[in-house]
Amino acid sequence: MARVHHKNGRGGGGGGGGGKGKGKGKWKMPASVARKQQAAMANVDQVTGDKIPKSFVFSRGKLPSTLRHLQQDLRKVMLPYTALNLKEKKRNNLKDFVNVSGPLGVTHFFILTNPKSSPHLRMAKTPQGPTYTFQIKEYALAADIANSQKRPRCPPEIFKNSPLTVLSGFGGLGEPFKSLVEYFRHMTPAIDPVTVKLSTCQRILLIHFDREKEMINFRHYSIKLQPVGVTRKIRKLMQNNQVPDLRDLNDVSDYVTKAGYGSESEVDDEAATVSLASDVDKLNRASRKSAIRLQEIGPRMKLHLVKVEAGLCSGDVLYPQPVGKEGLGKKGKEVEEETEGQEDEDLMESDDDPEDESEE
Amino acid sequence: MASATAPQPVSSPSAAAGAASNNPHKRKKPAARGKGKGKGKGRLAKTPRRSDDPGDLPRRRSKPSDRFLKLLRKRARDYNSDDSDDEERLSDEDEEEEGASGSGDDEAAGAVTRFEQGCRAFRVAFTKIMAKKLPDDPLGPILSAHKKLVAAKLAEDAEEHKPKGEGRREKRMAAEKGHVIPTNHLDSKEKELIKIATQGVVRLFNSVSKAQNCRKGLNPSRSKDAKVLAKETKQAFLTELSKTSNQSQKGKASSNFSKNNSKDEDEPGWAPLRETYMLGSKLKDWDKMQTSDVVNEQTEIPLDDSSDEEYAIDSPE
Numbered sequence: 001m002a003r004v005h006h007k008n009g010r011g012g013g014g015g016g017g018g019g020k021g022k023g024k025g026k027w028k029m030p031a032s033v034a035r036k037q038q039a040a041m042a043n044v045d046q047v048t049g050d051k052i053p054k055s056f057v058f059s060r061g062k063l064p065s066t067l068r069h070l071q072q073d074l075r076k077v078m079l080p081y082t083a084l085n086l087k088e089k090k091r092n093n094l095k096d097f098v099n100v101s102g103p104l105g106v107t108h109f110f111i112l113t114n115p116k117s118s119p120h121l122r123m124a125k126t127p128q129g130p131t132y133t134f135q136i137k138e139y140a141l142a143a144d145i146a147n148s149q150k151r152p153r154c155p156p157e158i159f160k161n162s163p164l165t166v167l168s169g170f171g172g173l174g175e176p177f178k179s180l181v182e183y184f185r186h187m188t189p190a191i192d193p194v195t196v197k198l199s200t201c202q203r204i205l206l207i208h209f210d211r212e213k214e215m216i217n218f219r220h221y222s223i224k225l226q227p228v229g230v231t232r233k234i235r236k237l238m239q240n241n242q243v244p245d246l247r248d249l250n251d252v253s254d255y256v257t258k259a260g261y262g263s264e265s266e267v268d269d270e271a272a273t274v275s276l277a278s279d280v281d282k283l284n285r286a287s288r289k290s291a292i293r294l295q296e297i298g299p300r301m302k303l304h305l306v307k308v309e310a311g312l313c314s315g316d317v318l319y320p321q322p323v324g325k326e327g328l329g330k331k332g333k334e335v336e337e338e339t340e341g342q343e344d345e346d347l348m349e350s351d352d353d354p355e356d357e358s359e360e
Numbered sequence: 361m362a363s364a365t366a367p368q369p370v371s372s373p374s375a376a377a378g379a380a381s382n383n384p385h386k387r388k389k390p391a392a393r394g395k396g397k398g399k400g401k402g403r404l405a406k407t408p409r410r411s412d413d414p415g416d417l418p419r420r421r422s423k424p425s426d427r428f429l430k431l432l433r434k435r436a437r438d439y440n441s442d443d444s445d446d447e448e449r450l451s452d453e454d455e456e457e458e459g460a461s462g463s464g465d466d467e468a469a470g471a472v473t474r475f476e477q478g479c480r481a482f483r484v485a486f487t488k489i490m491a492k493k494l495p496d497d498p499l500g501p502i503l504s505a506h507k508k509l510v511a512a513k514l515a516e517d518a519e520e521h522k523p524k525g526e527g528r529r530e531k532r533m534a535a536e537k538g539h540v541i542p543t544n545h546l547d548s549k550e551k552e553l554i555k556i557a558t559q560g561v562v563r564l565f566n567s568v569s570k571a572q573n574c575r576k577g578l579n580p581s582r583s584k585d586a587k588v589l590a591k592e593t594k595q596a597f598l599t600e601l602s603k604t605s606n607q608s609q610k611g612k613a614s615s616n617f618s619k620n621n622s623k624d625e626d627e628p629g630w631a632p633l634r635e636t637y638m639l640g641s642k643l644k645d646w647d648k649m650q651t652s653d654v655v656n657e658q659t660e661i662p663l664d665d666s667s668d669e670e671y672a673i674d675s676p677e
Contacts, residue, residue: 064534064535064536065535066535066536066539067535117534117535117537118537118538119537119538136538137538138538138539138540139538139539139540140539140540140541140542141539144541144542145542147541148541148542148543148544164560164561164564166556166557166560166561168556168560191564193564193567193568193570193571193572194571194572196568198565198568201561201564201565204557204560204561206553206556206557206560208553208556217553219553219557221554221557223561272558272562273562274562274565274566274569275566275569276565276569277565277568277569277571277572277573278572292558292561292562292565294554294557294558294561296550296554300542
């Protein structure tokens with residue numbers, strides 16, 4: 001069995017306490033029931049009541065060290081609802097992971113493989129699929145990106161909340177990509193704009209489809225908010241909580257009025273300013289305007305969709321379209337589906353095929 | 361050729377008769393010298409005779425016979441004219457020497473000739489070897505019979521050595537395949553991606569502020585505020601309902617708004633306060649719930665950031 005250190009976010013602790021408190025009254029809840037309930041609570045968002053998607057990132061087969069680092073980076077991307085220190089052994093097979101994923105509420109698998117020394121990434125939904133297989137054409141680790149930056153910024157607090165997902169370039173595309181968009185959308189917890197706290201939006205995952213090259217660009221950025229119209233010195237003063245160095249100044253007012261380096265590049269990003277709904281921190285108040293700055297934290301990947309399977313690493317191949325005998329067999333199945341799904345036509349139209357197939 | 365050989369038999373008896381034991385020496389010496397001039401081989405021939413030299417010196421000054429001189433000249437001419445002639449002449453001379461050496465010095469003369477013969481063979485062999493055109497071999501001219509073996513062994517060694525280094529490099533290359541270390545400066549493509557992402561974040565923040573501004577100060581987890589919210593949304597819901605009452609049968613996709621609000625109206629904002637929180641089929645077969653949830657979520661949350669982003673950003677493209 002895979003040894004699992006599962007990091008529960010806020011859901012785990014709070015839910016567990018509630019379950020036990022109930023049990024201390026007249027009737028004591030059996031331990032097994034309590035455990036089950038606790039596990040179930042952990043899988044549900046406390047505010048919106050939605051199911052929280054959780055993920056495992058692991059590898060099949062032997063990986064070179066750079067790919068191992070990529071695996072760890074991907075786990076960090078998927079934080080907090082992932083197993084950061086998931087240990088897999090050689091003898092663990094896919095079934096073991098599936099068996100563990102059920103009780104833990106894990107819904108998404110990211111499987112790194114290296115067949116014939118060309119790295120591949122499989123994204124799958126458990127336990128029934130579908131599975132999307134990508135070839136990783138190019139990748140850069142988070143460490144590489146930090147090395148390329150003058151001032152890398154990656155505070156550990158930003159990994160306490162799940163990233164926002166931004167999909168772009170997927171509009172008006174055909175079947176494999178439609179379901180892929182669905183997959184990506186449910187990879188991270190959905191954001192309810194009514195209840196969300198802006199201070200929890202600190203990372204963003206950009207998945208951009210390049211139509212010319214048919215490549216999917218995977219980028220991971222940190223979000224930084226800066227108040228507009230506040231000089232750098234004031235900003236630093238507010239952030240650092242320290243008495244500034246006033247040795248060379250004649251008057252305190254000089255500290256404020258003296259021009260800085262003039263390297264403020266706030267002029268160009270008029271589009272990147274927002275008025276916040278609530279206070280994010282000391283500097284970024286609700287009433288003020290703030291500029292959004294993104295800085296890449298990596299990893300960076302260039303993916304090419306190779307295959308889509310209906311099941312979990314098995315089942316019918318939905319993409320690329322199978323030819324010959326298989327194609328005929330699949331057509332027959334599709335016809336069956338249509339007849340079955342006659343009564344709720346709307347659902348069939350709006351939803352995607354792979355999901356339905358997995359439901360059967 | 362015949363003219364060259366003819367006089368010799370004649371001369372030798374005369375020499376033997378005239379100058380009993382000295383003659384062979386005298387005759388030999390100039391011949392050797394002549395050869396030495398030609399190819400520097402005379403020096404070799406001279407060495408065995410050195411022991412005799414002191415005794416020979418006074419005699420050498422005596423004038424050689426005309427006939428002998430003539431012979432010498434002829435030999436010199438022959439030598440210079442052709443190699444093959446020379447060979448035959450030498451062989452003839454050998455015979456003659458054998459015949460002539462009846463006296464005391466026959467031993468020394470035999471040694472000389474034998475050496476000379478070996479010398480000639482060596483010369484022939486040497487010239488032959490030198491004339492041979494060698495293939496351009498990096499190993500150089502190796503005469504040993506093991507030449508092929510040595511070459512094979514060297515090649516084998518080289519081959520064995522190469523795969524070690526090359527294999528390692530190949531392995532490393534394979535492990536690093538696809539790994540691209542980014543450059544220091546942001547190129548235009550990366551900038552564009554950042555721009556897209558920024559746009560997405562801006563859109564999300566704007567939608568959040570739009571959704572949260574109207575109910576600022578109201579906490580949905582507090583029951584008092586929840587009531588106010590419910591009242592607020594109830595009106596909106598009713599107006600929406602009257603609009604879409606004819607369409608309500610058709611499906612959920614027709615109006616996201618009504619769906620969203622109906623939920624708000626019926627249930628408290630905080631999930632644990634809802635009647636259906638963690639109950640029913642939701643938990644029993646959670647996987648099914650999830651797949652059906654996919655449909656719901658799509659319609660339920662109109663401002664799900666990703667969906668919003670996707671279409672909003674695509675439209676200008």
